[in-house]
Amino acid sequence: MLANVTIAGVASSIPEKVVTNTELESLVETSDEWITKRTGIRTRHVAVGETAVGMAADSAAKALAMSGVLRESVGLIVACTITGEDLTPSMASSVQKALGIQNCAAFDVSAGCTGFIYALVAAASLMETLGAEAAIVVASEAMSRFTDWNDRSTCVLFGDGAGAVVLRRSETARVLYPILSATPDTNDVIVLRKDSRSTPFSPARNTATEYIRMKGADVFTYAVGVLEDTLKRLSAFCADKPFTKVIPHQANEKIIDYVMRTMNMGRDAFFLNIASYANTSSATIPIALCDAWEAGWLRQGDRVALAGFGSGLTSGGVVIDWDLPDKP
């Protein structure tokens, strides 16, 4: 059961360096036209000095400052990442340290690109269980470090960045209708394997540094199916007060275009910023949430659906009654 919570703060942290499609032409056989037509991506931000943990802490600190929630009131930090620098401590623990929060629960969630939805639902549920007054949910990815820059089919797709929200208890529930789902990836359509080190008792399975691998057509088929299904289920849940806006995981504009068409929803109902950031995995939704609010697209009183899908194969969605005052 979710606690009655509202989103009280939102922020993002984006690496300074921008890499254009044209710049990628010098790395692999591709073109700006090819990438734009097939993905909707024009640029991506790539971490140079930044780290996934650092971006997580930066976005979380900004969201907390914006929310007005005191550090002592934060009872929980849930981070999600597939590209964090450390296996331990968790990214959430590193964010806790960076923010100087002395006592709270902190842990990471790994659910591929659906990570933020999983983390958001986990946080809102645990706030009820733990009696927490506020929670930080942060997604941060340094995808560029796990991207094969010689593979033209994947290197054009990803970018780096982080986004965070602060959840605060409220009289009315404003995070609603959680859906979390997963189906076995029997065909290994999205995989990022860790290297395995040898021990005195077993040889290493693979000592090479691995990169993210995807089977594009299979991913597309999975993505359009679950995105449409998630949005239809969310629609059914809130038939009395339908959502009018959607912030989907930004993996490929074609996936979103397809669902717009099959859901018979207009383009203005979907927020897209994939052109600027590419696919930042679990961070796309909170970054988009932040951009949508800052751009004035997301207004106080809006009912917005968040929907994601990713490796696992995971998927999920949630409805938000947006309550932050409009950006001046």
Next chain:
Amino acid sequence: MQEIIIKNLMAQLDLERDAIKPESRFVEDFSMDSLDMVEMLIDLEKETGIKVPVEEVGDIHTVGELIKHLEGKQA
């Protein structure tokens, strides 16, 4: 089957009916890429219940070949 495929292509690619012929080639004539093909097959599966696995997409180059492929699976 031909009628279903033509209607789907008209909707997906915003094409006029006259532009779609059995000999029309998906890549060369309609500028479709692999994801467009997958999208078309998902739509057709919804309508006909006939599933075309991704690995079979490479064998289908023209509208006529697609009609034959789906009719073969339907039989």
